[in-house]
Amino acid sequence: MDHSVWRFSAREPAGIAHGGDLGGLRKACPDAPKPWLDLSTGINPIPYPVPPVEASAWMRLPEAAEVHALRAAAATAYGAPSDAHVVPAPGTQILIETLPRLLAPTRVAVLGPTYAEHAAAWTRAGHAVTEVPSLDAIGDAPVAVIVDPNNPDGRTFPLAERRALAATLEARGGLLVADEAFADLEPVASLCPQVGPGLVVLRSFGKTYGLAGLRLGFAVAEPGIAARIAEALGPWAVSGPALAIGTAALSDGDWRAKAAEARAADATRLDRMIVRGGGQVVGGTCLFRTAEFPDGPGLYRRLAEAGIAVRRFAERPERLRFGLPPDRTGWCRLSRVLK
């Protein structure tokens, strides 16, 4: 690591906690009832019904025409001006890692607290990152990152404010990265129709469609920039099955509308359960709810002992984030602890 040729930054942020990995909990609570009920992520528990995948999708290199079909379906679903504005990637996470390396080191304001990988990725790429609490506090930073709706508190800004921010950054030759990972099923307006040279919007596939293991996500950007981002991922970035399943799912507006309705009802049900369990709902989206409890760590432990994993926050121990149970059994298990 003393090797002169690498440009790793000297100080690396520590590993970031995420939901979705029950390894630690399984060890800590070996006697918890099985199977574990994983509510630690914000992934739709009712997945898009995966169509049969042709054997050739595994075998062949993905063809340009298949990538084109996916981009067209995504452009329509997200309201992007054209398919040339859409960059498919093997998950949004790799876009979060790649984008900072395409910019010369600069000052970056991340509106937080939010999904921690944004600040970590910009820091790793050599940028000077500040977490700011409000849009005003972005000041004259050349790059700003907002997650809208925000994870974990669901905070969202009116479209006019977000458009004004994008315009301000664009006017100064800067960049707004707007992570709309949780926008699909929410009644919020997207920045996608407005992308210009100072705006990149990120959209997640796996959360909405309940297919996080598929690895698919998108950047929406001005075509020249989109081409360079795509180039940084190289040809064949997205797997054959992800191309086929993604194109089918993104073209299915009916499924999406019904999922939005059903998950919103689930979120209301979850809120009622949280309140009954002594919690106060801070916010969230229809795929997760964040709440504060008089004894957050105690509840986390009781949930774990009942075989239920939720997301906790090291710096806010009173807070817990709940994903949606997938079925009646799951709702009942959760209800028995939150009573």
Next chain:
Amino acid sequence: MDHSVWRFSAREPAGIAHGGDLGGLRKACPDAPKPWLDLSTGINPIPYPVPPVEASAWMRLPEAAEVHALRAAAATAYGAPSDAHVVPAPGTQILIETLPRLLAPTRVAVLGPTYAEHAAAWTRAGHAVTEVPSLDAIGDAPVAVIVDPNNPDGRTFPLAERRALAATLEARGGLLVADEAFADLEPVASLCPQVGPGLVVLRSFGKTYGLAGLRLGFAVAEPGIAARIAEALGPWAVSGPALAIGTAALSDGDWRAKAAEARAADATRLDRMIVRGGGQVVGGTCLFRTAEFPDGPGLYRRLAEAGIAVRRFAERPERLRFGLPPDRTGWCRLSRVLK
């Protein structure tokens, strides 16, 4: 694109031709017999039998334990010192794109002619790239890239020479990138057991196992560097199905040994057919053969009219590269043109 914040290099290399995308040929030869026989890639036409994929592999975020199992299987298959030396990625291509961005701009020697994406990726990341014809010509470049066995001519250097090159670069604080994409089924020794801080080895999964659409590839590096490369891809870089299928396939040494034997026999058969068709075999691996013909462009056209796609080279029109037909029908179709 005049936007100040981006650091795209001013001059971009033109798009690179690849095999595996028949879109253009389908348009140029609409009357060719269907289905097209795609011999334009070096992908094993007899894929590893894909085990059933559990629905949860699509739905869940991949867990750390699953990634660990894949790294362990890859370490054993490739002869890496430990699983901490292995970085799984969604295809080798994205590693080829990512590596150059982890180094400060420097001089890079690519031993060529070879797979064109290496030079393109280093150029895009701001490095000064020279193509050199021999190991000696690498001179004092801090970074060297070799593809061994080489694509398209199959050139390979004795292990001792490659080890000496790695040692030289390491001693000067530099880096050797050794792309062993086609090593799995060849009787060549790998640099994987020798990785130190000045060496990164790339290994491809899709070619050997005939599952290019799955998107899976590996970097093998010293653990500290491996951790940084993994960080640059972010968590969950590899899809759930690729983790499951990759772990099964890499643990199956029997299948690999039989595949090596069968594909070597195929390569011998293909060489005989090429010679009968008036060609002279330049080299290759057991997954593709490169040959020169008195009238390369004419043969390319006759093959296309017969619904057979092969790889041609803009700067060497006498050369064609042939992948292996997948079945008896494919061999017969090829034989009818090469006679």
